Each structure stands twice: as structure tokens, then as C-alpha cells.
Amino acid sequence: MSASLEKGINALKEQVDSSVASFFSSCVHCGMCADACLFYTETDDPERTPINKTEPLRRIWKSEYTLIGRIGKLFGLTKKVDDQLLTDWETLVYDSCTLCGRCSMVCPVGNDIAMMIRKTREGMAAAGHAPEGLIGATTRAVTIGSPMGVKLPALQAQIGHVEKDTGMKVPVDVEGAEYMLLLSSMEIMNFPEFIGAIAKIFDKAGVSWTISSEAFEATNSGIQIGVSDIAAELVQRVVDAAEKLKVKTVISPECGHAYFAIRWEGPNLIGKPFNFKVRHVLEVLDELRKDGRLKTTGMESQKLTYHDPCQIARRGGVIDEPRNLLNMISDNFVEMPDTGKMNWCCGAGGGVSSNERADEIRLKVFQRKKDQLDAIRPDAIVSACSNCRIHLEDGLEEYHMDIPLLSLTETLAEHLE
Amino acid sequence: MMTEIEFLSWVRGPGLQIATIIFVAGIVIRILEILLLGRKGNLAEAKGSEMSGGFRTILSRSVPTPSTFKRSTFTIVAGYIFHLGLFLVIFFYAPHILFFKDVIGLSWPSLPTPVIDATAVISIIALLAVIVHRFNNKVLRYLNNFEDMLVWFVTIAPLVTGYIAFHRIGMTGPTLLAIHILSVEILMVVFPFTKLMHAFTIFMSRWYNGAMSGYRGVES
Ligand code: SF4
Numbered sequence A: 001m002s003a004s005l006e007k008g009i010n011a012l013k014e015q016v017d018s019s020v021a022s023f024f025s026s027c028v029h030c031g032m033c034a035d036a037c038l039f040y041t042e043t044d045d046p047e048r049t050p051i052n053k054t055e056p057l058r059r060i061w062k063s064e065y066t067l068i069g070r071i072g073k074l075f076g077l078t079k080k081v082d083d084q085l086l087t088d089w090e091t092l093v094y095d096s097c098t099l100c101g102r103c104s105m106v107c108p109v110g111n112d113i114a115m116m117i118r119k120t121r122e123g124m125a126a127a128g129h130a131p132e133g134l135i136g137a138t139t140r141a142v143t144i145g146s147p148m149g150v151k152l153p154a155l156q157a158q159i160g161h162v163e164k165d166t167g168m169k170v171p172v173d174v175e176g177a178e179y180m181l182l183l184s185s186m187e188i189m190n191f192p193e194f195i196g197a198i199a200k201i202f203d204k205a206g207v208s209w210t211i212s213s214e215a216f217e218a219t220n221s222g223i224q225i226g227v228s229d230i231a232a233e234l235v236q237r238v239v240d241a242a243e244k245l246k247v248k249t250v251i252s253p254e255c256g257h258a259y260f261a262i263r264w265e266g267p268n269l270i271g272k273p274f275n276f277k278v279r280h281v282l283e284v285l286d287e288l289r290k291d292g293r294l295k296t297t298g299m300e301s302q303k304l305t306y307h308d309p310c311q312i313a314r315r316g317g318v319i320d321e322p323r324n325l326l327n328m329i330s331d332n333f334v335e336m337p338d339t340g341k342m343n344w345c346c347g348a349g350g351g352v353s354s355n356e357r358a359d360e361i362r363l364k365v366f367q368r369k370k371d372q373l374d375a376i377r378p379d380a381i382v383s384a385c386s387n388c389r390i391h392l393e394d395g396l397e398e399y400h401m402d403i404p405l406l407s408l409t410e411t412l413a414e415h416l417e
Numbered sequence B: 001m002m003t004e005i006e007f008l009s010w011v012r013g014p015g016l017q018i019a020t021i022i023f024v025a026g027i028v029i030r031i032l033e034i035l036l037l038g039r040k041g042n043l044a045e046a047k048g049s050e051m052s053g054g055f056r057t058i059l060s061r062s063v064p065t066p067s068t069f070k071r072s073t074f075t076i077v078a079g080y081i082f083h084l085g086l087f088l089v090i091f092f093y094a095p096h097i098l099f100f101k102d103v104i105g106l107s108w109p110s111l112p113t114p115v116i117d118a119t120a121v122i123s124i125i126a127l128l129a130v131i132v133h134r135f136n137n138k139v140l141r142y143l144n145n146f147e148d149m150l151v152w153f154v155t156i157a158p159l160v161t162g163y164i165a166f167h168r169i170g171m172t173g174p175t176l177l178a179i180h181i182l183s184v185e186i187l188m189v190v191f192p193f194t195k196l197m198h199a200f201t202i203f204m205s206r207w208y209n210g211a212m213s214g215y216r217g218v219e220s
């Protein structure tokens, strides 16, 4: 057995716990998870059935953690994990899954298949079977501090532009601020308006906040590729910065996986609870609304809909907040069919957008989003994840649909009283 | 060669004992095998409760959302029919209740025999439809393996043999009854080592799913 394969197998072994074992024991091969996954519904390729994507992990569970599998192993009957399997599964595990978790909401026996696929990635990555694009992004995240290679001077330059445009000060490294804002590279490079929007809203609401020059990147490529050590290191950077600046709350920006990574996986990755809170920016804004500190004026009359980013809504629990906020500024808000925790993924989360090999399929499965949009024909789509936003724009262009994309935070800022 | 009566008393005696031991021990082993693996505690600040989320999903996962129902209609309808049918036939047929009374000392009211008879027929039809669907549906054909076939066979067998025994089709009464009991014993022996275990582990899986979601403030 090659050294890397052995590493992969060991990594898979570490992933098996009582929940995984009970999930595999329960699967009845009913196929319903396929009907819940856009990578199956839009391609009709049965290999892309969610539970099938976990095959490497299933084999390890069966052969190592079940009596019957261990007996079978003695007689050479239990299926093995080998390099061929991992090679064959690479495109299923990385290119054909966004870890959106929709399958996990549908499986009748209750399997959290998305979590099992996330765990399968740990073994794939350890065995050297992760896609180039993600490896690159992860390496940049570790060495440069950002998966897109965005360095501090780039951020400073963008902050400079924002300050000039808005006439607001963007606080950097302010000790004792209440909130520390994280940003995704995508926001810094493509949507710096987000920073301006936050500056305006927080100024009006009298919120003390800051950005850390040492840990501003919110994206966690370690999670997407499935390397816990790296994921933990990236989380630790944020923790160190938050502790150094003594902030009470870290704000995760409009990015889905970043939120899941820091909010739900973060403390578990570094092995201790945070001594600050983590909130998604929409949660913070909704709090401000509740406290009467966020006041808006005017209503959008165009027909708006909201695309729930998977990791923020279904996997993250931020579902009502965006709707509360949207209702402040829209009297023509329409839900897509299948919304909130059952929304369909845009098709590019979970590292898919960093993986060029998956470009074709992510645009193909966008058909699902198109069908959802065609059902209500909105004038504009609001969302809260810059990765969703970029891919939605891509998809809309590909399918010749002319619907503008709006950031919820930015739209709110435009309506500030 | 065993006589008819010897065959019947074997399946009722030693046969049943062996099957019961394997069934019970197998289930206990399987459940321990899962639970003893344990699970790390969650260090992230909770947004909701694991407990209520877990128990909620144990119930709520029995009811698909309308859009899921539309996408997987056949699987859901056929699945419901044969599960419910099996439940009624196993636990509410008068002779079965007598058997349970013998073994565990408890008894409960039965359903009229014609109702059970019809339920058995409906369940058999549903299971036949399930297997046809398995071969016609792309995904199911792809997932299908030996275990799926075995489990289907040992599940439908007691229904069919029971139906035949009740209507005395073909052989004599004792032989038919013995074959029926034997088919149940085969089911019991296969049970702990196949996906039939979901009858027990479904509660754990749904609980874990609901608990993990509930912790994050999502009802799953
Ligand atoms: S997590 Fe989403 S993309 Fe991945 S298998 Fe499940 S439904 Fe498909």
C-alpha cells in the first residue's frame, strides 16, 4: 500500500463515529437522496446519488467497525479502499457535491449525507486525491492568508477606495471594539461595496467595530478540501486576532462556507470553545433591527426574491433573519418554490467554484436554480453569500437571464434612514 | 427424512431458539458496535437544543415535504404501504398474537382475519411493485446489490408463505405452517447483519440528524 493511500485510510478511520456508523447501518438504498440533489436531478447520472459519494468512507466503516465486515475481511470478501477507488470517486466527492446538505434533509432514515461526504473528503485529501484548484486555494490560504491570494496591501487599497467613496472611516486593528468583521477574498476583490455598506450601517447604529489586519480572511479552504489540520490553523488565526483585539463578537461576512467553518466547526477544530461569539452579518443586522438601531426608509417596489445560501440557512440556522430584514425594505418580496431550509444550492459552494474541472457541471446544474427562478420571475435576486452571488451571475449569463443580483447588506445600506 | 410433524416441531422448537438467539444477540452487538464508537461533544455555542431537535426529527422525518413527495412519490407511497402492511400483519393477526402471548406473556386485540388477509395481499403487491421499480429506476438499479435482493426476498417470503399457509394452497397444513415459520426464522437470522437493522438504527440516525441540526437552530 502506498504511503499516501495509508494516510487516506487512516484519515477515513478517524472520521467514523457513532453517528456515521448509525447512518451507514440505516441506509436502505431507497434512492430518495438522489431526487434531493441537484447534481443528480440535472444530470440524470446515478453515480451522483449522494449516498454513493460516501463509498470510500462506507467501505472503511464496514471493514473496520462492523463484526460482519471484519469477518468478511478475513476471507477477503469485504470491499477494500484502494487508489483506483479514490481516483474514481474524486470527481463525485469534490466536483459533484457542494456539501449543500439538501440530501440530509430528505433521507427518510435521517442520514446526514452531506456530513458524511465532508468526512469522505478528509480521506481523499489525505491520500492526495483532492482537485488541483482546491489544493492551490488551500496552499494560498496557509501561506498568503487568503485562498485567492489577497494580501493586506490589497485590502488596504480597497479600504482606501471605500473611505474615499463613502467618506466614512473603516476602523482597522481597533482594540476593544465590540465587533470584529471578517471578509471573504471574494468580497474584498469583487464586492468592496460590502465594506462601505457595513461602515454606513454601523455608523448609524453606533456600533463599535474593527477589521483585523492579521486575520481578515473568513474563507476556510481547509474545510472545503477536507483537511482538518489546515482548517484548524486558519480558525486559530481568527481566534488569535479576536483575542488580541479583545472583541466580543466576530462577524462572519456574506459568505456561506466561511460562516459554517468559523461558527459551527471552528471551536471543534481547535478543540476549545471560543471566548467570543460568532455571528453572521445578517444575525447582527437583525439584532440591530430588533433593538431599533437599524432604521430604513423607502421600499423597493421591484419583485425581490431571496436565495438562501446553503451554509447560512439549511446548515447554519440563519433563515428568519434575512426575511425580517427584507420585509423592512420590500413590499414585493416573493419566495421561490422550495425555499429556506429546503432551497436548492446555486451549484458552486463547497469548493466547487475553486475547482476549474467542475466549471461545466456547476453551470449545468444551475438549471435547477433557473427552474426555481422561472417559477416566480423576480426582478432581482437578493442573497447573502458572495460565492453564491458570483456563481448566480455566471449562471444567469449562461442561461441568458437578465436578473440583477443584490447583496442584502448593501441593499439595506442604500435604504438607511 | 423428517416427517411433517418433526419438521414443524423443529422449526417451532430448536429452529426458533437458534433464530431468536442470533436475532437478539445480533441486534445487541450491532447497536453496541455503533454506540460504543461515541461522538465528540460540540464546542460551538448552541443556537438550539440537541434533545428537542433530535426527538423532533425522529417524528418529522416520517412526513416528507410536499416537494420531496412529488419527486419521490412512488418510493414513499409503496414504502408506506408495505411497512404499514407488515406491521399490521405481524402484530395484529390473531394467531400471531397468540404466539406473542406464549413467548412474552402479553396480548392485545387482533384485527379481523379478512382485514389481515387483504393487508397481506396489498403488502405483497407493494413489495412486488418495489422490486419492479428497483429494476426500472436508474438510481435504484445502480445502487442495487446482493444485500438489497436478499433483504427483499426474506421480507416478502414470510408474507407469501403465510398467505399460502392460511389458504392451504398446495401442501398439507403442518408443512405449510412449518415453511412459514422457517421463512420468519430466516428473516430473523438475516436481520441484524443487513439493512433490515434500520428498523432500530433509524431512531439513532434521525436523532443524530435532528440533534446536529437542532443545535444549529434548524429543524431538520
Ligand atoms: S450535499 Fe448537496 S450537492 Fe452534496 S450530495 Fe447532498 S444534495 Fe448533493
Ligand code: SF4
Binding pocket: A026, A027, A028, A029, A030, A031, A032, A033, A034, A051, A106, A107, A108, A109, A110, A111, A113
Ligand atoms: S435517502 Fe437515505 S436511505 Fe435512501 S439511499 Fe439515500 S442515504 Fe440511503
